[in-house]
Amino acid sequence: MVSRYSTWSAEAAQQVLDLLSEGERLILPALQALQHEFGYVPREAVGIVAKHVNVSVADTHGVLSFYHELRTSPPAPIIVSVCVAEACQANGSRELVTSIEQSIAPVGSRSADGSVDVVEVFCLGNCALGPAVLVNERLVGRVNLDSLTRAVATARDEVNA
Ligand code: FES
Structure with a gap:
């Protein structure tokens, strides 16, 4: 990638x-x-x-x-930033994190193939459409594992284009 x-x-x-x-x-x-x-x-x-x-x-x-948002080492080509602030928690972000940890990587770490970093963030300004996730620069609302998987696939295509 x-x-x-x-x-x-x-x-x-x-x-x-x-x-x-x-x-x-x-x-x-x-x-x-x-x-x-x-x-x-x-x-x-x-x-x-x-x-x-x-x-x-x-x-x-x-x-x-x-500032933990500032990285001191190169990121993976795809960064999945999962909001775990209050409004998103009320809409299921904890369950989403569990799914992400099982299918991609634990929060704060990189996927086994090295292509995706999963990070925790606190509010993406999309509270009404929680749980919210940022996949590289694309904001995705009302995320579930299916829509997140599609967003990651799109980001993968963009990175490889
Ligand atoms: S609390 Fe998640 S986007 Fe604001």
Whole structure:
């Protein structure tokens, strides 16, 4: 499977950071921009970001460590983000998680074939249509295992296109 992200390099990272507006020259927006481009923020990026936004390496590392949405290693080609916040729980997200764990991978881990990461998130802004799942960038509401399987298959086709 082909990654939908650019290949990391320090030079490419600097180009991404150079495109940030003045208001985005802060640690978190800089780290988010790198993750958006490369799919993750390698430890090597900490010094580059710190220098770019003129803060300490320790502060930058602290932000990278604090937000669990920020990944420090490359993700699988497909990321299934399952909402487990209250409204989705009321609509069966716990049962959905159990099904996902049996058919794809446990939350917080990667499928055996390496193609899918399953992560837990807290609200995707789709509460009225819970349980909600994000499959890469596609939001799916009122999810059951069948519709999730179809969404993953579509994402797989897109990644392989
Ligand atoms: S609680 Fe799941 S989308 Fe808001």
